Each structure stands twice: as structure tokens, then as C-alpha cells.
Amino acid sequence: MLVRKEQFKVALIQMTCEKGEIQHNVQRSIEFSAQASGAGADIVCFPEGI
Numbered sequence: 001m002l003v004r005k006e007q008f009k010v011a012l013i014q015m016t017c018e019k020g021e022i023q024h025n026v027q028r029s030i031e032f033s034a035q036a037s038g039a040g041a042d043i044v045c046f047p048e049g050i
Contacts, residue, residue, distance in 0.1 A: 008042040009043075010041065010043045010044075010045060011039065011043070011045065012045050013029075013033075013046045013047070013050075014047065015028060015032060015046070015047070015050070017049070017050065029046060032046075
């Protein structure tokens with residue numbers, strides 16, 4: 001069931017990916033997502049290519 005919220009919080013993540021370091025980049029993305037969620041974000045947006 002969908003619940004409509006009047007307001008929601010969006011987190012915008014700005015990070016640099018290290019070329020060829022896929023596992024490292026994924027881990028950093030997970031950490032940023034967890035941090036944003038802990039701060040109350042309902043939606044987490046990453047740059048194109050993440």
C-alpha cells in the first residue's frame with residue numbers, strides 16, 4: 001500500500017569514483033546511503049554512472 005507524504009527528504013550524494021575499484025566504490029555508496037538514511041532521507045540520489 002502506498003502512503004502519501006506531504007514532505008520528504010532527499011539526499012544528494014557527491015562522490016568521486018576510483019577507476020577500476022568497483023568494490024571500493026560500491027562500499028562507499030553503501031556507507032553514504034546508510035548515513036543519509038540515518039539522517040532521515042527518504043530518497044538518496046547518486047551521480048550518473050554510480
